[in-house]
Amino acid sequence: xxxxxxxxxxxxxxxxxxxxxxxxxxxxxxxxxxxxxxxxxxxxxxxxxxxxxxxxxxxxxxxxxxxxxxxxxxxxxxxxxxxxxxxxxxxxxxxxxxxxxxxxxxxxxxxxxxxxxxxxxxxxxxxxxxxxxxxxxxxxxxxxxxxxxxxxxxx
Numbered sequence: 748x749x750x751x752x753x754x755x756x757x758x759x760x761x762x763x764x765x766x767x768x769x770x771x772x773x774x775x776x777x778x779x780x781x782x783x784x785x786x787x788x789x790x791x792x793x794x795x796x797x798x799x800x801x802x803x804x805x806x807x808x809x810x811x812x813x814x815x816x817x818x819x820x821x822x823x824x825x826x827x828x829x830x831x832x833x834x835x836x837x838x839x840x841x842x843x844x845x846x847x848x849x850x851x852x853x854x855x856x857x858x859x860x861x862x863x864x865x866x867x868x869x870x871x872x873x874x875x876x877x878x879x880x881x882x883x884x885x886x887x888x889x890x891x892x893x894x895x896x897x898x899x900x901x902x
Contacts, residue, residue, distance in 0.1 A: 807833055807836055
């Protein structure tokens with residue numbers, strides 16, 4: 748039986764930490780952009796939109812990776828579904844912020860999808876390497892345990 752209280756606490760902690768981290772990071776990016784672009788002020792509505800967008804993105808992340816709602820999916824399935832949903836969410840956000848206007852060109856959409864796909868494949872490659880290393884560590888520990896048990900039983 749799963750402990751839903753711990754799952755809820757983890758979900759809320761991840762919400763708090765994700766919102767704090769992303770807000771700080773995006774604010775730094777906005778400040779750097781404004782500094783180099785010569786923009787002297789940031790509209791309050793832009794900051795409100797940014798915070799709302801961040802909260803939504805962190806919520807989507809937590810829906811897929813915290814075990815509160817989806818408990819039995821593996822990492823690759825979580826990541827795959829997350830990437831589809833967050834990509835759509837990003838597109839909507841980019842239109843909301845007026846980064847995207849109109850339908851865009853095929854080259855722009857291929858670039859957007861290409862970046863998303865590249866980052867997805869990098870995540871999968873890192874996960875595969877990590878899983879292989881953990882598998883080797885587990886196998887070695889299991890073999891050592893089996894040898895120890897066979898020596899104990901052989902006496």
